[in-house]
Amino acid sequence: MNLMDSSHSNPMSLCSQADSQRTLYPYVTGTSVIGVKYKDGILMAADMGGSYGSTLRYKSVERMKPIGKHSLLGASGEISDFQEILHYLDELILYDNMWDDGNSLGPKEVHSYLTRVMYNRRNKFNPLWNSLVLGGVKNGQKYLGTVSMIGVHFEDNHVATGFGNHLARPILRDEWHEDLSFEDGVKLLEKCMRVLLYRDRSAVNKLQIAKITEEGVTISQPYSLKTFWGFSAFQNPTVGAEGSW
Amino acid sequence: MFRNQYDTDVTTWSPAGRLFQVEYAMEAVKQGSAAIGLRSKTHVVLACVNKANSELSSHQKKIFKVDDHIGVAIAGLTADGRVLSRYMRSECINYSFTYESPLPVGRLVVQLADKAQVCTQRSWKRPYGVGLLVAGLDESGAHLYYNCPSGNYFEYQAFAIGSRSQAAKTYLERRFGTFQNSSREDLIKDALFAIRETLQGEKLKSSICTVTVLGVGEPFHILDQETVQGLINAFEMAGEEAPAADQGAAGEEGAAGEVVAAAEEGAAPEEGAATEEGAAPMDI
Amino acid sequence: MTKQQANWSPYDNNGGSCVAIAGADYCVIAADTRMSTGYNILTRDYSKICKLADKCVMASSGFQADVRALQKHLAARHLIYQHQHNKQMSCPAMAQLLSNTLYYKRFFPYYSFNVLGGLDNEGKGCVFTYDAVGSYEKVGYSSQGSGSTLIMPFLDNQLKSPSPLLLPALDAVTPLSEPEAVDLVKTVFASATERDIYTGDKLEIVILNASGIRREYMDLRKD
Numbered sequence: 001m002n003l004m005d006s007s008h009s010n011p012m013s014l015c016s017q018a019d020s021q022r023t024l025y026p027y028v029t030g031t032s033v034i035g036v037k038y039k040d041g042i043l044m045a046a047d048m049g050g051s052y053g054s055t056l057r058y059k060s061v062e063r064m065k066p067i068g069k070h071s072l073l074g075a076s077g078e079i080s081d082f083q084e085i086l087h088y089l090d091e092l093i094l095y096d097n098m099w100d101d102g103n104s105l106g107p108k109e110v111h112s113y114l115t116r117v118m119y120n121r122r123n124k125f126n127p128l129w130n131s132l133v134l135g136g137v138k139n140g141q142k143y144l145g146t147v148s149m150i151g152v153h154f155e156d157n158h159v160a161t162g163f164g165n166h167l168a169r170p171i172l173r174d175e176w177h178e179d180l181s182f183e184d185g186v187k188l189l190e191k192c193m194r195v196l197l198y199r200d201r202s203a204v205n206k207l208q209i210a211k212i213t214e215e216g217v218t219i220s221q222p223y224s225l226k227t228f229w230g231f232s233a234f235q236n237p238t239v240g241a242e243g244s245w
Numbered sequence: 246m247f248r249n250q251y252d253t254d255v256t257t258w259s260p261a262g263r264l265f266q267v268e269y270a271m272e273a274v275k276q277g278s279a280a281i282g283l284r285s286k287t288h289v290v291l292a293c294v295n296k297a298n299s300e301l302s303s304h305q306k307k308i309f310k311v312d313d314h315i316g317v318a319i320a321g322l323t324a325d326g327r328v329l330s331r332y333m334r335s336e337c338i339n340y341s342f343t344y345e346s347p348l349p350v351g352r353l354v355v356q357l358a359d360k361a362q363v364c365t366q367r368s369w370k371r372p373y374g375v376g377l378l379v380a381g382l383d384e385s386g387a388h389l390y391y392n393c394p395s396g397n398y399f400e401y402q403a404f405a406i407g408s409r410s411q412a413a414k415t416y417l418e419r420r421f422g423t424f425q426n427s428s429r430e431d432l433i434k435d436a437l438f439a440i441r442e443t444l445q446g447e448k449l450k451s452s453i454c455t456v457t458v459l460g461v462g463e464p465f466h467i468l469d470q471e472t473v474q475g476l477i478n479a480f481e482m483a484g485e486e487a488p489a490a491d492q493g494a495a496g497e498e499g500a501a502g503e504v505v506a507a508a509e510e511g512a513a514p515e516e517g518a519a520t521e522e523g524a525a526p527m528d529i
Numbered sequence: 530m531t532k533q534q535a536n537w538s539p540y541d542n543n544g545g546s547c548v549a550i551a552g553a554d555y556c557v558i559a560a561d562t563r564m565s566t567g568y569n570i571l572t573r574d575y576s577k578i579c580k581l582a583d584k585c586v587m588a589s590s591g592f593q594a595d596v597r598a599l600q601k602h603l604a605a606r607h608l609i610y611q612h613q614h615n616k617q618m619s620c621p622a623m624a625q626l627l628s629n630t631l632y633y634k635r636f637f638p639y640y641s642f643n644v645l646g647g648l649d650n651e652g653k654g655c656v657f658t659y660d661a662v663g664s665y666e667k668v669g670y671s672s673q674g675s676g677s678t679l680i681m682p683f684l685d686n687q688l689k690s691p692s693p694l695l696l697p698a699l700d701a702v703t704p705l706s707e708p709e710a711v712d713l714v715k716t717v718f719a720s721a722t723e724r725d726i727y728t729g730d731k732l733e734i735v736i737l738n739a740s741g742i743r744r745e746y747m748d749l750r751k752d
Contacts, residue, residue: 024537025537099349099351099352099355101349101351101352101385102384102385103349103351103352103383103384103385105344106346108345108346109344109345109346112343112344112345112346113343113344115594115597116342116343119594119598122539122594123539123637125539127537127539139384148541148594150538150539150540150541150592150594151594151597151598152541152543152566152571152592152593152594153593153594153597154564154571154572154575154593155572156572156574165569165571166569310612312608334608334609334612338605338608338609342601342605
């Protein structure tokens, strides 16, 4: 009892209690998301792994979700924070629909809103630990943007989060063009995802591709990429590695 | 003595189911000088009559820009109108800060109505004594709303409020069928004609009216006096028609307008007449 | 679980360089359009230049999220000013507002490095240069951001502003003509791009003069 009383009066413990209310590091995380504009809209790809540190803890995490009629959101980083964000957006879209007045929030508005949410949380030193990709089409306008956990945001013809920035974007810069067909877009994303699968240790070979056009959102069933591990260097990786074992 | 027992505070009902304080607030709207609004598919025009309170003073501003896509014209207590338009401005700024897009007009109007409604249900408050014509443009097109002190709001193709607005309403009712496809210029012309109706024969000059336009590709703005005078001259309103109306006003045109008015609204023209004497306390 | 990330920081540096030059009847404001983080280029086409009023333009580098928040804040303040005063804010007034806005966050600063350029009430070019917490100075030319260490001495050498110690103070505006100033801006950016990895991709130049506002673009090295 005494101990508890004293801990209440101790400013240090109050401080640490306040600290523990914040995300200091993520627990379960998703790796890269990539998105591209194509002829009719936006394509996005993300795998379904949820890592607990370096453990692959979950294998069926859906990291891309439709937001209202015109937007599609993909997330990397802390999965619980992403699900929290989805709650915010569900409420936002619900209230938007309740007006029932012919106005609706498009991808530009949702992106701007997310930017404010992320930035406000960083201002409170309590970030939502995610990098988000937001794509959408409204009134024939394609939109593709991204926000980081400290509120850095921009639009581009192709975007990627995390490792995707290192490994996928150079490919996208080489091969992306304005009038990419759906098939070519998917091929391009798969090429990027394959590179990420080979080189990003937290990537898993179970991914989804999502499409958003004027007609709406379609998210593919999970599937795997063909990989080839039969290179001779892989046969006996320790050959030539000097050491006692 | 016929003192009304049920009008001492807003929250007391009369046995007939009326809230007198709220109705008094709506009377205040009728005492202010006239404001009218009309819209087509793509444009909204607001116009008002500027009446100086005394020979020695200037008139008060009755039309306010809320944002590039929203404007408002008021009749009644100008002071209340300014408070409400300041509220609308800040709502627009806050919305575009968050969403980087303009606030849909219909939503702002509902927020405004809700704000007015609160005043009709709190014993320590007073209803706003002002009626607002809200003009706006959003993705569902051009809109014109009327916000009432009671917390009610209505969407209109064309409407007029304030003293002697009945005459303008009669004019607009006769013509509104064509407004939907009107050009911007025709809307302004109709706005000026409607304004003239409220003047009851007084000569229409750019110095006693304000005209504003808002539309697709045209942010809300007030037309300058020269432009308005130019339009008035072009329509030959200042030239031949006005003197004719001047003489005929008391007899034919004015009377015709008032018959309709009396049938529909009852006291409106009388209130307007009282205003002329400068006796309207609400306008001060 | 052991901590794997470095300590979280609310700040990032997204790089970029800004330059502004004032002349007798014009002002040139320029910035590159690259946005980076660490060794990554996030995008090659992000404008760092923001038009705050008819005759007032701000170029900012530093932490993009703060910069954007600052720009939005100033835009909102300017709307309020217009509602209250029925006119555009003058460039010197905006300069003071920017300083106050930055200092308001003195103990959790906007990590943004700004130059403000425009025309004063006489139509003369003016440039204001800032630090992150709001101290500012009216100058004839200035540079801010990641390439400023390369650009500023070059401008000093070329423009030779009069000594600030002279009394009475001499006019700070540069003697260059408008096309000469635009050429100089192009040169300094091409040079800075050679050595500064955070500057490149594209140069955006905004020119303010009596006839209004004009924009020019020039490609820079993309590596």
